Amino acid sequence: EGYREILDFFVGGQESAYGWREILQQLYQRGVKEVLLGVFDGLPGLEEAFRTVYPKADVQRCVVHKVRNTLSRVRKKDQFEVAEDLKLIYRAPNKEMALQMFQQFESKWSSKYPREVQSWANELDVLLTFMDDPSSIRSVIYTTNAIERTI
Structure with missing residues (x-):
């Protein structure tokens, strides 16, 4: 309701x-x-x-938590660029585009941050579940932040 x-x-x-x-x-x-x-x-x-x-x-795994955890394992000088590249994945207009953006992310960063990229690859299905829902509600369900603010 x-x-x-x-x-x-x-x-x-x-x-x-x-x-x-x-x-x-x-x-x-x-x-x-x-x-x-x-x-x-x-x-x-x-x-x-x-x-x-x-x-x-x-x-659905919380994308915001995943991004934060990933950035905490990335060198300071790369954090902004990695964050921007991750946004291209979870802000993509559809799942197909999100998967393409992940492939680009993987190609670009896997040699420098193999564990972090592999972690995204391993969890991509539960990180992108929200892409199966209408775009009008995606921003509400891709993160637990709204739930955490309830208490």
Whole structure:
């Protein structure tokens, strides 16, 4: 219906697949049966638990967190240029163009930053899930930032 609602609040605990699965199963048992998309920032075990409880839902990795993590591993002098090249990927008008922009990014930076580029290659499918949705809502679902501001 176009609004956010906090469904529960949990304090502490271990960030493991088992711990997250318990939380998600509680939500499921309370009536959260149909989830279309989970947006995550890469917390250990969360995606695995989500896929177990909601196997039909899509998963989107937070692009903003991924960019930040990548830039923290890039030399200062390259950070702006790498950031601009990454924007060409996640701001592309469609998935095909995003994949082309990633190929250019990969060609340009893989010799200098092989781990960082490989990390994007390994996670590209969950980083670009949002590209399957209408462009009007993409900016809302490609990051967890809106969720984090809720609390």
